[in-house]
Amino acid sequence: MTVALERGAELDRSDPLRDHADRFVPTDGSVRAYLDGNSLGRPAVDLAQVMADFINHSWGSRLIRGWDEEWMDWPLAVGDALAAAALGAAAGQTIIADSTSVLIYKLARAALSLRSPERDEIVVDVDNFPTDRYLISGIADELGLRLRWIRTDADLGITPDLVARTVGERTALFLASHISYRSGYIADAAEITRIVHAAGAPVLWDLCHSVGAIPIALDNWQVDFAVGCGYKFLNGGPGAPAFGYVGARHQDQARQPLQGWMGHARPFEMGPGYQPHPGIRSFLTGTPPILAMVPLRHAIGMITEVGLDAIRAKSLALTDFAIELIDERLVPLGVRLASPRDHEHRGGHVTIVGDGFAEVKDELWKRGVLPDFRRPDGIRLGLSPLSTRFAEVALAVEEIADILG
Structure with missing residues (x-):
């Protein structure tokens, strides 16, 4: 395990919202890190039962009466x-x-x-x-x-x-x-x-x-x-x-x-x-x-x-960690951060830009790491606070470094 992955694991252990990641449907074996929650969020584990209850009861049993009720x-x-x-x-x-x-x-x-x-x-x-x-x-x-x-x-x-x-x-x-x-x-x-x-x-x-x-x-x-x-x-x-x-x-x-x-x-x-x-x-x-x-x-x-204050705190911790690793592992390889560094102006995703990043994104997907790409040269790391683990951030940066290296 690399130093970055060890740090990610340690941050996950101390994360106040660490248990919430388990409340989402686990990805199949083809996905090792999901960093596109700013495009499509993950479903909750119990959502299938919630949907089934609605279909069987609210819709299936109440039928047209559901509109009035x-x-x-x-x-x-x-x-x-x-x-x-x-x-x-x-x-x-x-x-x-x-x-x-x-x-x-x-x-x-x-x-x-x-x-x-x-x-x-x-x-x-x-x-x-x-x-x-x-x-x-x-x-x-x-x-x-x-x-x-x-x-x-x-x-x-x-x-x-x-x-x-x-x-x-x-x-x-x-x-x-x-x-x-x-x-x-x-x-x-x-x-x-x-x-x-x-x-x-x-x-x-x-x-x-x-x-x-x-x-x-x-x-x-x-x-x-x-x-x-x-x-x-x-x-x-x-x-x-x-x-x-x-x-x-x-x-x-x-x-x-x-x-x-x-x-x-x-x-x-x-x-x-x-x-x-x-x-x-x-x-x-x-x-x-x-x-x-x-x-x-x-x-x-x-x-x-959970509350938005706790969600925002986790979001900032995730993006802080991402930027720290980007500076350490990717900037020396020619990558540039294209997102704000200060908390006041930084949202829930960070963007990095570099030559050939369209091909880098494709290779990441082959390796089971799923960010998204915005033309002409930007990879977005979307870090959804309730479902994203710090270890996923570390894995993504390590894989990008490996591809570029």
């Missing part, structure tokens, strides 16, 4: 549970529905429904996740608006100074990711939101890489709108439904464009015209994905049990 309330009830566990938001402002892409579209259009005619610019950064950029470009085309692009440092992300120099009296909406999907850089959401509000515009934060990994305080930050996915650090499974947050002050003024029966004030009247339901329910559209919410509910319960 509980399912109609799930989009709001599960949203409230997530808000309390991970979003720093009061009840009545969060829904579970749709995909992240659909919710970005709905909430961006809702935010823009509040604008005055002279506000004709949407501010977005060039390194935001592609779907965010593609969607907002399409919305700008639909509404005849102009995009203002912020150029960011790829190793960092959006900063208050950059935002302050860009927003102004023509800004209709500001959209950004709270954590950069490339570098893991945490934006100062509170200060940026304040700056955008001072310019007279609303904000829409993409929380996909932060929810479940770091503490969030949407209400205290006075955020207007936010979205995020359920399949990364929330461990909701492949294609898990997303969540949308709409600040209470906007709910009865902002109008989302996908008007469906589930968001109607009286959905079962099936009337000729659309009348939005008061509050957050008006941001629903079609029938909620109830079966897909079962794993998400289960994972939210685990986060509630």
